[in-house]
Amino acid sequence: MKIECSVEKIKNAISQTERVTGKNLTLPVLNSILFIAVNRHLKLRATNLSLGVEIEVPAKVEKEGVVAVSGAVLNAMFSNFSHNESIHLEDKGGNLLVRTNKSQITLKGQSHEDFPTIPIVSGRTFEIDSKKLTEGIKSVYYSSSVSDIKPEISSVFVYTNGDNLIFVSTDSFRLAEKKIKIKGVEDITGIIIPWKNVVEILRILGEVSGVVKVCFNKNQISFSVDNIYLTSRVIDGIFPDYRQIIPKDFSTEIVVLKQDLLNALKLSNVFSDKFNQVNLVVDPKQKIFELSSMNNDVGENKTRVDAVLKGESTELGFNYKYFLDCLQSITTDSVSIKMSGTGRPMVISAVSDPSFTYLIMPMNK
Template sequence: MKFSLKRTIFMQELQTVQRAISSKTTIPILTGVKILVTEEGLTLTGSNADISIETFLSVQDENSLLQIEETGKIVLQARFFSEIIRRLPEEEVSIEMLENNQVAITSGKAHFTINGLDADNYPHLPVIETENQMKLPVHVLNKLIAETGFAVSQHESRPILTGVHFILSDQKLLAVATDSHRLSQRVIPIEQAVENFDIVIPGKSLIELSRSLTDEEELVEISIMENQVLFKTETMYFYSRLLEGKYPDTNRLIPSSFNTEIDFYVPTLLAAIERASLLSHEGRNNIVRLTLDADSVVLSGNSPEVGKVEESLSYEKVTGEPLELSFNPDYMKAALRAFGDMSVTVKFISAVRPFTLEPTESSVEFIQLITPVRTN
């Protein structure tokens, strides 16, 4: 194996596959990055128990200045190898395989020789069937992840809730996540009929996927098989395990009738909650209180250790019965950030029942639900 290429391009590829490499694995070879050189180009692979990432750099890619003299494959210790590449003095780097799985790295006057492992011992990635496939624009997938991924559970006590549930039916793709205190559900129209598309993908996998997808890529192809899903772009294969078990029926959690409704402009409400949470974070109880009637809407926070805050909120309109309730400001901030620059309608039943947030513009199918905090 012998090849040379532009160091900065190589570094980008290494950083992408390193997202899948853990230093805390029980399988030593998985702390390494697999390098495969063929006449077509350079393939890098990184993997752990949950995700695997494979990137491909073609010899046709003029930016990379990739030149292949000999084909071959090797596994190199990922963290150590990428640190060497990062600190090399020149823009061009050449890599050559020596005897006994050793590899020579040369750039300018710097010359390293490092030990590798036999690539034949590296686990094989699953073969994905091509029947169950769906295509999505990359920016749509990234938006879906941003709008739901934050609401997954961080506790392993109910593993199924640590993932986002995706269902495709009637030409609509539904993505929903809940940690049992809050819920975020987004529905987008999609012109594809894929059968049995009902999967739960770990939230951590989706965050790494979102970080790995670049703006240059337009479409991502999604394929599923028994316990794996593959996200495929022109230059990357991203595999994730699927969570096993039945996801709870979240539709029954979403109320259909309400007693109080109020419309807010998201950035204005978000800024007010950020101010109120300055004090709530300092105290023992991380809660803020919302008091609303026909004439006013007031946000307040009281932290005996620090002080208190009160602010009259700007709102667009309010209807229904007066209400007073408390909620976790962090849940509310995460929900509002997912909506972005728009107006939302917040709908309440009572001080102890979950309330919902939906875009005031009814063409967007996006609903979030937050459970209030009971206070004496």
């Protein structure tokens, strides 16, 4: 292999692929990024066996070839190169010779023959704008369980209902659902994508624009856009029937400005206990909407927030972090909070935007 290319283009590709490299003692080549020089492109591949990525960058290819080099070392090295430099890469007996105007470096290579293939997924396909796809994922992924005990909820669940592509995640204490309008997609009963993979998919696709081609089957899902190809395994399991726990009738309703609520939550956080508990008191007759928190080592806080209140008086405790998390998914100025009594989940949504729904289970006092 012998090529010349722009530092700027390859630097970004290395940063993207290095995060996907695996840390596997039994298969050390997973720590590597695979360089493939072919035609007028340099392909960079990385995989951890659950998630794989391939990114193409334009290059002047004098000699085609393949070499595998440590992703961490590559990323650290390229972070010290200027964007506007040109770089020469050459395979020297399985090692990688790197030359710039001021530096000459030899990186120890690994046996590229041991590098796993990244599957080309075949199956059902649909297309979606990258911004819509990342909006759907970003709106819910933080609610996923991060434990591997129940892999089906350590995930983002994707399915269709009419013209909506619906993204859902839950950790059993809270649940987020985001509906994205999309046309021309046949019925999708459910795809369960591992949470760890979703984080990297969001990071990589969040930097691109254009139409993403999505292809999936019962084992894999892939995302193709511009010069990027991503593939992830799909969890073989059944996502909980979450729709049955969403209350349909409510006894108390609150409408509050998002910024006022955010400020009150952040203040309550200062005085919350080790369980992050904040208590909420609603009394529509007295026009009281109050957040309170107490920490024996810090002090106590009670903050009233201006709001429009309807229905019955109620009190409940909740994890303030769960509430803060969901506000990033609400783009309107006002937030709707609905409750249906003690011990029942609190439902949060954007005023005049039914596309996002968020549930928080109350905490015991």
